[in-house]
Amino acid sequence: MRFVFGFFGLLTAGTLVSCSGVGFGLEAGEVDGVSYPPISSSVEGQTFLVEFADVQHTVPSGLSNMWSLLGGKGLLLHVVAEEDAHLEVVLALSDDEGDQSPCEPVHKLPSPDWTNPVFHTPPVSTQVSVGGEPVSIDAFEIEGMFASEGDYVEELRLSGVFDIRGLATDAVGDGEACAFVEQLNGECMTCADGQDACVLMELNVAYAERVGISFDPSLDTSGC
16 A cells, blocks of 8 residues: 545645745744744745655654655655745655656645744645545644755644544454554544544654755646
8 A cells, every 4th residue: 555645625736825924034933932033045946855764753653654655755845936925835755766756746735824934834624545545634734944044944744633444444454443543553533524533643854955856846747
């Protein structure tokens, strides 16, 4: 089984979403009440690699053993455009070398709040495809901040509440979602439809370095 990383629902194909905020160089952003100075360098056209090997903490803890399902070296976070009050960002799985894969789709992120250097996508409902099965996610969000004049992103966090009924069928053979959550050392949660089949998943990465690779934000994977 292998993850096919894909967003649906609120994300509209062919439309880059904007990250609203104060823009570069205007005022400091805050994380947990701590103020950070804005960066003055442009990050437009820059790509950052979130390596799975650099993930420091996951919820549940057993999630750290599942990166092989995703494939590739990590996630590529690419800044398509930068304006005074907006960013446009996309996300894609990398290949095994950390380059953009010719057959991995590029996904547009929902509109993050942007207060230089901090960005934070508001919680959104979406889906990923896992082994061909759709997996619903509620409260999916990404947050982090640019640092060292845009050389890397630090304090990066991705989280969401996953409905794992399809995953549980493959993992434990009987469709018992909570049994699968226990295998991951997690706590089973009640989903929006009232079924106990959800789990909060979160990963934290201290930093993601800027990489000098070629990245096509409009990549066409229809021929793969």
